[in-house]
Amino acid sequence: MxxxxxxxxxxxxxxxxxxxxxxxxxxxxxxxxxxxxxxxxxxxxxxxxxxxxxxxxxxxxxxxxxxxxxxxxxxxxxxxxxxxxxxxxxxxxxxxxxxxxxxNKRHGAAEIFSRPEVAAEEPWYGIEQEYTLLQRDVVWPLGWPLGGFPGPQGPYYCGIGADKSFGRDIVDAHYKACLYAGINISGINGEVMPAQWEFQIGPAVGISAGDQIWVARYILERITEIAGVVLSLDPKPIQGDWNGAGAHANYSTNSMRGDGGYEVIKEAIHKLSLRHKEHISAYGEGNERRLTGRHETASIDSFSWGVANRGASVRVGRETERDGKGYFEDRRPASNMDPYVVTSMIAETTIVWKP
Known part of the structure; x- marks a missing residue:
């Protein structure tokens, strides 16, 4: 060897x-x-x-x-x-x-991002990619007892310790490998469900957000291959009282980041509300198992937004509200979403589409 x-x-x-x-x-x-x-x-x-x-x-x-x-x-x-x-x-x-x-979803996304009105707004994305690590031979979360369950959720989010954190060596290897590859990975953390993790990509402009997410996923899958662990992007890998996995999309444009941007943000959120069903249909397979209105999600059947509300479809941060400009977070995309579809669809709805 x-x-x-x-x-x-x-x-x-x-x-x-x-x-x-x-x-x-x-x-x-x-x-x-x-x-x-x-x-x-x-x-x-x-x-x-x-x-x-x-x-x-x-x-x-x-x-x-x-x-x-x-x-x-x-x-x-x-x-x-x-x-x-x-x-x-x-x-x-x-x-x-x-x-x-x-x-080929990239081609259509590139066409949207190359439109003059979209390019002028310089759309920024920060994607929070959640995922679950599974034991290879039993398809059960890493670190969970075979045929059984760990203790209830609570101590695992950003947790440390052998009884709370499962797979940190894989996660840290992925973090460094992405930095080596020139991917703008901005952070990692353990998620609410044990053996579930998250990495964040961004800020990334336009088509590069999708490119970087796909290559970061590739690198992660290669690392889990080496480790003998299975990568799952299923939005609800374990049924019951466990959090699902999403890919929250943080988004802003030049107009949102400038003075008076909060009004632009509210108008963009209104447009998203009018196309809720269309976006949901493109936001990932099996998302109905995750968007139940529980476990820090909104119901898949209705659109909502709020400041600092993680139970809403769209969350606006307190800092954005205070400054009157900034970004918002679309919390609906599932962990297995196609980032080309999600990022271009958000840009098309909020910049190009005229209700």
Whole structure:
């Protein structure tokens, strides 16, 4: 094993200019896939990278008789696993004639963020990505007794100690790996349900918020793979008196961050209320199991907002109320939401849409 570890950590830049690019994309089931290729020299601009292809029939994205899907490099991140000049390459997927396939949500989001009125507002996002760590062979939360339950919720949120915190080594490894990759990860914390954690991405502008969330998820899944632990983005992995997992979206625009921004925020929240059902339908699978009106959630069937109210659909912070400008938090997105869909939809509703 010592030799294996030596080979894994081998610094090939000492003997060659070649480097490895790990191409990452999203399959037809909303899951991440990747494969690697050798580049003749280091690359820092995705426009310099070649397009590639994969078998879409194996991923729910194409029929077997016409299975080729083309992936276009869109963003580059330093690779925390191989290190050196090696890179992670986030891609989106197209047909051979250049049309985005239905599961390519990035393309539509990029179109919204490139609209002049949206770009002028410079939408900022801070995404709070919650997730649960599961034991691999029994699909039960990490640290929970097999076939049983830990003590009730209360001591676990931001808790420390072997009886309160399960998986901190994985979480801290992920934190540092994201920083290495140039992802703007702004923090981590243990969540209310034991074995549930959260990392925050942002502030990130426009399409980069979705890019960074997807690559951060990729890095986390790779780390849990190494640790022999299963990553779950299910919004309610354990039924009963346990908190679910969300991906709260903190959001602001230039107008909201400027003087008089509180009135802009209230108008934006009003627009979101008018499109509540449309947003809920796009905010993640299984969200109805989480948005029950309990466990720090609002009911999925109604829209509400309030200052410092974590039981509302949208929360406005006390600081924003006091300063008369700032941001708000959409607490409805589920942990398994597509960040391209959620971020672009919020921007389209609050900036572009005219009720």
């Amino acid at each position: 010592s030799l294996l570890n030596d080979l894994i950590n081998l610094n090939i830049s000492e003997v060659t200019k070649k480097c490895i690019a790990e191409y990452i994309w999203i399959d037809g089931f909303g899951k991440l896939r990747s494969k690697a290729r050798t580049l003749p020299a280091p690359v820092t601009d995705p426009a310099e990278l070649p397009k590639w292809n994969f078998d879409g029939s194996s991923m729910g994205q194409a029929p077997g008789e016409d299975s080729e899907i083309i992936i276009y490099p869109q963003a580059i991140f330093p690779d925390p696993f191989r290190r050196g000049n090696h890179i992670l390459v986030l891609c989106d997927a197209y047909t051979p004639d250049g049309k985005p396939i239905p599961s």
